[in-house]
Amino acid sequence: xxxxxxxxxxxxxxxxxxxxxxxxxxxxxxxxxxxxxxxxxxxxxxxxxxxxxxxxxxxxxxxxxxxxxxxxxxxxxxxxxxxxxxxxxxxxxxxxxxxxxxxxxxxxxxxxxxxxxxxxxxxxxxxxxxxxxxxxxxxxxxxxxxxxxxxxxxxxxxxxxxxxxxxxxxxxxxxxxxxxxxxxxxxxxxxxxxxxxxxxxxxxxxxxxxxxxxxxxxxxxxxxxxxxxxxxxxxxxxxxxxxxxxxxxxxxxxxxxxxxxxxxxxxxxxxxxxxxxxx
Numbered sequence: 656x657x658x659x660x661x662x663x664x665x666x667x668x669x670x671x672x673x674x675x676x677x678x679x680x681x682x683x684x685x686x687x688x689x690x691x692x693x694x695x696x697x698x699x700x701x702x703x704x705x706x707x708x709x710x711x712x713x714x715x716x717x718x719x720x721x722x723x724x725x726x727x728x729x730x731x732x733x734x735x736x737x738x739x740x741x742x743x744x745x746x747x748x749x750x751x752x753x754x755x756x757x758x759x760x761x762x763x764x765x766x767x768x769x770x771x772x773x774x775x776x777x778x779x780x781x782x783x784x785x786x787x788x789x790x791x792x793x794x795x796x797x798x799x800x801x802x803x804x805x806x807x808x809x810x811x812x813x814x815x816x817x818x819x820x821x822x823x824x825x826x827x828x829x830x831x832x833x834x835x836x837x838x839x840x841x842x843x844x845x846x847x848x849x850x851x852x853x854x855x856x857x858x859x860x861x862x863x864x865x866x867x868x869x870x871x872x873x874x875x876x877x878x879x880x881x882x883x884x885x886x887x888x889x890x891x892x893x894x895x896x897x898x899x900x901x902x903x904x905x906x907x908x909x910x911x912x913x914x915x916x917x918x919x920x921x922x923x924x925x926x927x928x929x930x931x932x933x934x
Contacts, residue, residue: 663700663704664704666690666692666700667690667700667701667704667705669689669690670686670689670690670697670701670709671705671712673686673689674686674709674712674713674716675716680710680713680714681713683697683698683709683710686701686709697709703879704879705851705879706851706852706855706878706879706880707851707854707855711851712851715850715851715854716851768787768811768813768814768815769814769815769816769817770785770786770787770792770807770811770814770815770816770817771785771786771787771816771817771818771819771823772784772785772786772803772804772807772816772817772818772819772823773818773819773823773824773826773827774800774803774804774827775827775828775831776800777831777834777835778834778835778924778928779796779834779917779921779924779925780796780797780798780921781796781797781798781799781800781803782794782795782796782797782803782827782830782831782834782897783795783797783800783803783804783806783807784823784826784827784830785807785816786819786823786826789844790843790844790845791826791830791843791844791845791896791899792807792810792811792895793806793807793810793895793896794830794895794896794897794898794899795807795897795917796897796917796918796921797917804816804818810895826843829841829842829843830843830898830899833898833899834898834925835928836932837865837866837898837901837928837929837932838865838932838933841899845896845899847896847900852880852883852886852890853890853893855878856874856878856887856890856891857890857894857900859874859877859878860874860891860900860901860902860904860905861900861901863901863904865901865904865929865932865933866929866930866932866933867904868904868905868906868910868926869904869905869906870905870906870907870908871884871887871888871891871905871907871908871913872884872908874887874905875887887905888905888913891905892914892916894916897916897917898925902915902916903915903921903922903925903926904926904929912926
């Protein structure tokens, strides 16, 4: 690493610490001025090093503080303002894409929330797709359909799970169609929850074409963190949306299959299917 590169990284790290510690998100102009750089160059440099824009980083930090506060503050209102949101509506708007429920539901481990689900058979065995009013919150595989709801219940321990009716038929059929034709697009609302780093990994995974594989090292380099190979593997293990976030396309550097949350045999079957049906 050159001295210039080290200096650039140090400036961006300092900016990240400022964002993390600020009660309200600093503007791009303020951050650039502190770094003695133009806003345009600072924005480009920040995204190149961190993987997201300063605004995206600030939003994710604010959302994470909000989620942490929901577990510790006496009221949801206190959590909203302690996280730095200017109003309850802004907190709900910015958080709902990462929380598969309202803030008060999240704090109570989804107590009182109804999550509907459907199960079906596919070439990988049995699949469960669970949804809230905002979209798909979990996709899991298993060998026994009776055991699948417990996987979702473990994620939302106090939610009320309810088997869906005909209204979920189209949803699970769309998911299965996507699995069977991986070059197609899935036109369904998703709830992709994760840290800034996990989202960078998952976005990189979604750019890997069906029928192709990459290594953990490849993904680490792609997101600009070549030494974070183990963290990349952990982000893959934390994936909650099977196939939609294609962590099955990541293999070891020697080409051998590594572990897979839903079983190595399923991973092998998925890769074989995608290779055989590559456009």
